[in-house]
Amino acid sequence: MPNENQKQLVSNLLSSMSDEDRIIYKQVIDMLFELGYVPQKQKSADLVLDFKNNKLKEKMAKIGVICPFIIIERYERVISACG
DSSP states (O other): OOOHHHHHHHHHHHHTSOHHHHHHHHHHHHHHHHTTOEEEEOSSSSOEEEEEETTTTEEEEEEETTTTEEEETTTTEEEETTO
């Protein structure tokens, strides 16, 4: 379960998205939380979060806001709202 700092990172990420994107990405992030993945901010000028499972030592997704995107690490797929 995410701690307060991690919840704030997600809140900042979602608040920078459009309403339409926010609904979709909130569902994805909630699913990642249920699976035990928590966000970690990347060293970047833009807001980009990696979702890692500390028990499994595995990164599942990367979500950023330049153009909202999700990179599903395990499957090497990129889902982008930019087309």
